[in-house]
Amino acid sequence: MSVILGIDIGGSGIKGAPVDTRTGQLVGERRRIPTPEGAAPEDVKKVVAELVTHFGLPGAVGVTFPGIVQRGHTLSAANVHPDWVGLDADALFSEATGHDVHLINDADAAGLAEARFGAGRGVQGTVMVLTFGTGIGSALIHDGVLIPNTELGHLWLRDKHAESWASDRARELDDLNWKQWSKRVSSYLQHLELLFSPDLFIIGGGVSKKAEKWQEHLKVGRGRVVPATLLNEAGIIGAAMMAAHDATPAGETTTSPEPARPTPPRKTPARKTPARKKA
Structure with missing residues (x-):
C-alpha cells in the first residue's frame, strides 16, 4: 500500500495527513490539533489516536518525535515532557491506535522528505x-x-x-x-x-x-x-515514508525512504587471449 498516514508531533501542534509515498504528495486535507500543554506521553497519545481515527486508514502509521529515537524508544526530551526519556513510544502509540506505529526523529523525517521529493x-x-x-x-x-x-x-x-x-x-x-x-x-x-x-x-x-x-x-x-x-508538510511526508519502508515484509519491495543510488555501469570481463601453440 502506497498511501500511509503520517503524523508530525510539534511544539504547538500535532498534524496528520495521508501521503502517497510514491510521489510525496498529500492525498487528503491535513488536520491539526493543538499539542497538549506539557506534551506528556499520555496526553499526546490521545491526540495521535484521535488523528488515526479521523483518517481511518488501514495499515502502518508514521509518527515524528522531537528528540532522539532508537528502535522505537524515545531517548531525549529537550522540548517535551521528561517522561518521554526511555519510553517505548512505538508500543505506546501502537496500543493506543490499534495500528503498527513507526516513530522517527522529526528533523530526520523532514530530511528524508526534502532529500527525495524537495530541495535535495x-x-x-x-x-x-x-x-x-x-x-x-x-x-x-x-x-x-x-x-x-x-x-x-x-x-x-x-x-x-x-x-x-x-x-x-x-x-x-x-x-x-x-x-x-x-x-x-x-x-x-x-x-x-x-x-x-x-x-x-x-x-x-x-x-x-x-x-x-x-x-x-x-x-x-x-x-x-x-x-x-516542502514547508510544513515535510515531517508528515517523511514519517509516512519511514512507516512504509519499515512495514514492508521481507522479500517485498517498496518506495525506499531515501533516494535510490545510481547504478554503476557493469564491467565487461576482459577476454583471455588463447595461448599460441609452439611450432
Whole structure:
C-alpha cells in the first residue's frame, strides 16, 4: 500500500495527513490539533489516536518525535515532557491506535522528505537539512542514506548553545532583525561546514516560508544554502515514508525512504587471449 498516514508531533501542534509515498504528495486535507500543554506521553497519545481515527486508514502509521529515537524508544526530551526519556513510544502509540506505529526523529523525517521529493532531490554527496523553530533540528544524508539522530542543534559554539542562540525562537526572544539573525546562523553553518563539509544546506522549519528575508544574508564557504520546499508538510511526508519502508515484509519491495543510488555501469570481463601453440 502506497498511501500511509503520517503524523508530525510539534511544539504547538500535532498534524496528520495521508501521503502517497510514491510521489510525496498529500492525498487528503491535513488536520491539526493543538499539542497538549506539557506534551506528556499520555496526553499526546490521545491526540495521535484521535488523528488515526479521523483518517481511518488501514495499515502502518508514521509518527515524528522531537528528540532522539532508537528502535522505537524515545531517548531525549529537550522540548517535551521528561517522561518521554526511555519510553517505548512505538508500543505506546501502537496500543493506543490499534495500528503498527513507526516513530522517527522529526528533523530526520523532514530530511528524508526534502532529500527525495524537495530541495535535495537528485543531489548527490552530503546534504544537511536544518529546521529552525523552537529549537534547531538536523538531518544528515549522504548519497541518499540517512545518518539518524544527529541532534546538531545542541552543539556549542564556544560559549553559545546553538539552538538557544540561533533558533527562530532566539530571534524572537532577542528581538533580532533578519540580518542580525542571519549573522548568527552563518556562524553556526560555518562551524557545521568545518565538521561535515556538506555539498548542500537545506533550511527548513517555520523560517523556510520567509526565505526572501534571510537567504541573501547567509554566508558559508564551499557549500550552497537553499530554503526547504516542502514547508510544513515535510515531517508528515517523511514519517509516512519511514512507516512504509519499515512495514514492508521481507522479500517485498517498496518506495525506499531515501533516494535510490545510481547504478554503476557493469564491467565487461576482459577476454583471455588463447595461448599460441609452439611450432
